[in-house]
Amino acid sequence: KAGVTQTPRYLIKTRGQQVTLSCSPISGHRSVSWYQQTPGQGLQFLFEYFSETQRNKGNFPGRFSGRQFSNSRSEMNVSTLELGDSALYLCASSLERRGAHYNSPLHFGNGTRLTVT
């Protein structure tokens, strides 16, 4: 099975611009999550989608948004970029079982490294 695919791998943007990152989950996985990884803050949860619905959102400003399509592919968007948005953005998918709490392992992509100048 193909793993989680994130595109692009690298992005360089200027402050004030917006950016869209893409994620294709493992086939059959319907839950997609996004995390931001920075040296200072570590790994922080952005949001989670399941069947095109956002089920949970982390503590990030409204400039960070996402969506999920009917084929489970997901995108996240960051508008009005700031220098502090420079980070590795990781997408992860999981196979959610009926009635399961969050005990299914996440399968991560290799991330998109965003640099804001």
Next chain:
Amino acid sequence: AQSVAQPEDQVNVAEGNPLTVKCTYSVSGNPYLFWYVQYPNRGLQFLLKYITGDNLVKGSYGFEAEFNKSQTSFHLKKPSALVSDSALYFCAQGGSARQLTFGSGTQLTVLP
């Protein structure tokens, strides 16, 4: 709120020696616990998980972890370290909020 602590930023061990990477979790959350490994310029790779049952969990690449409820710990172990085990290791706690809370990470260096 959940919190996960990895008290050591860096762990060095000689090849062939046993290794331990420490993790403690918050009592307020349910103990759905995970270990992930990250190699440079890559995403996180799942190693093992504890949901319920035996306190000793076996995972990928010879790694195992010991769940200790009284000490709220979930330490990662391997009997004999390899140079190729050198990487960044993250402990994480899951829960009903459908998100993982990660520790700050421990850089493991295995010296030849």
